[in-house]
Amino acid sequence: MLHLFPYYLALIVVIVLLTMVANKIKVAYPILLVLAGLGISFVPGVPPIQIDPELIFVIFLPPLLYEAAWAISWKELWKWRRIIGSFAFLIVFLTSFAVAWVSSRFIPGFTLALGFLLGGIVSPPDAVSTGAILKFVKVPKRLSSMLEGESLLNDASSLIIFRFALIAVSTGQFIWQDAALSFGWMVIGGAGIGLAVGFVFFKLHKLLPTDANTDLVLTLVAPYIMYMVAESVHSSGVLSVVSGGLFLAQRSHLFLSSTSRLRAVNVWESLSFILNGLVFMLIGLDLPEITADLDGVSLFTAIGYGLLITLVLTISRLLSAYGAIVVTLVARNFITVADTRYPGTKGPFILGWAGMRGVVSLAAALSIPVHLNQGGAFPQRNLILFITFIVILSTLMIQGLTLPYFIRKFNLPDYDHHLPEDEEYHLMYKKLAEETLKHLKTQLETQVNEHPALKQLIRKWEDSNQLLNDELQTSDHKDIYLQMLDQQRQWIRDWNKDPATNEEVVRKHLQRLDLEEERIHYS
Known part of the structure; x- marks a missing residue:
């Protein structure tokens, strides 16, 4: 591992340079990083990269979720909770069902269980890609808040679907009662553990004689403890980190000094940038492993399957965006909603088109075991990996490059903030x-x-x-x-x-x- 250290240092330098280029040409940097990783993977003599899914789930995911939870506006999250909740949970389930049905019908060898496995993998949009794109264009606050809030929660729902589908494929059975109980424990237990661990860290900051350095170390340790404690009892580590992060973020003025707050902002922004950059670069670099064995399917056919699933995801999300607005317009006659004005057709389109996939999808696909519990090879594993890669690449290239154009073209008004x-x-x-x-x-x-x-x-x-x-x-x-x-x-x-x-x-x-x-x- 030590002999690869200079290689990873070189990758970080390349990430920084490409990010500067992306800012110069006003393109979301994840797009350039994935393409660069893809290009580097074909260079002779480049060490092969094998991504350990545990590395992403345990090392990368907790701090990225934690930083997002601190950065998000709780007021906006609560204001748009119904739309955010529907996209983060209900629409993820509907999208997974659509992917499961299409893949079981049109991809040979895919059962409904394998389809749900693929659906759980590719259903959650990536927050980093969307955020990088919105940095270059002006978008109404409500839309950015919805996208940020959805991306904070949809990873949990998609990984829950993925786990249940993985059990169904591995064991050949699916018991609804057990699944319902497990789902409840994952959601309630994950959120509860996150709040409990967050409260412990809140008291540590308050009661111990901490300084800026110790405060910063505690903020770095907190997301890992939240995630690992929740996962150790088979609840959702993602929801644990999100709920604990939101709890502490809303109380940061009560236990962090001004010095600690300023240092934490600087350190966390730099850490998140490096982690995100490495992950997107590794997505491209992992292509040789992904294409090593496609289970007898030709490369051209496998690309077609990936584009088919991408089309299903895009259509499902667009229909869901307009459906959520219709439901809100009907619901306003019976309950209080955040905004009673008709949003038009452009806003839901932007909300639906912002569906780029990224790190969580790849990590979930890579975490599929090579062998079943009975000892046989896991069916269609390599094809699922390749389809996931095509979905990530195509959504970044197609939606990622065209989303700024649509936002500028539509020139949506900001109903919530009239003043610049x-x-x-x-x-x-x-x-x-x-x-x-x-x-x-x-x-x-x-x-x-x-x-x-x-x-x-x-x-x-x-x-x-x-x-x-x-x-x-x-x-x-x-x-x-x-x-x-x-x-x-x-x-x-x-x-x-x-x-x-x-x-x-x-x-x-x-x-x-x-x-x-x-x-x-x-x-």
Whole structure:
């Protein structure tokens, strides 16, 4: 393994260079990385890559899910919970059923159980690809929130289907009662374990004398413990990481200092970038292993099967997107929904077209055992692997490259936030300054009269709504200023309870206050 270390270092350098190229030409970097890995795999002398699925499930998946759970807006997740829930669970099941039916009808040797196995593998869209594409185009907040929320949860539902189908193929039987109980335990147990482990880490941060370094280490360890504890008792490790991550993310201001928060953001962004880059590069590099043996099926025929399943996935997702909107329009007559306005036909199309597949699909396919429990070869394993690769490659190339075009072409209005983000940011900044001035003049009038530096602070805010840039000279002044920053954080969180408030703007202000607090600490 050590002799391959320079090779992996070279891959990381290639990933960085290709990501810069992708940003330059405004293409989602996963597309270039998969194609680059595919090209490198044909270079003579390149060491063969064999991806261990446990490496992805245990090493890669927990931190990627955890980082996504911290980054997502809980307010938006809850606001669009019905649409997100339907895409993450119900539509994943319907898509798996469609794949199972088509594959059992049109692919020789495929039973319905094998079809459900394939459906569980290819049903979840990849969050990283979608996020990388949306970075270059303006998309309404509600659509990005739906896609982010769906991608956070659909891995769990697809892997549950995959597990049940794997048992059915391996044992030759499927008991509905046992499956229902197992499904309930996977969902409820996974979420419960994640919350329990998250609560333990919350108390560790609160009760122990941690600093920025130990806080950061604990955040790095947490997702692995959440995942492994859940998997050890046969519940969903994915749901465990997601629920635990959401629990801690909503309470980060209660147990992390400003230094810890700033360091964690920087470290987690870099870690996620490296992990995602390696995974997509490895997808392309793994092609020789995938095509080694196609169970007697010609390469041309196998590609046709992969494109057929890709077509089924695309049509199923588009129909589901429009169906979810229709159901919401009917349901608004009986229950309260997030938005009662008719969304038109363009929004559901974008939601349905954003269905690129990625790392979870490949990891699930690779985790299929080579042999059955009885000792025979697992049926159609290599063909399932190849179909999965074709689905990943074709969805990245077709939908990934055309999605930005459709988004620009449709020019969807943002119903939820009428003001540009920069303008809303400055308006909130001005409102913060006004509230701070009022608080200083009414609640801290004595301290202001005694300290010239605080008077200067008031004059600066009154004149230009700019935060104080000069160093505060005494610890008393610093304490008051830090108290004001904490008070500003509280006001911002209170304003964030308003559904009309843009949470991205809120996060930018909270980060600005963290940076300001760091400057005061070191002044």
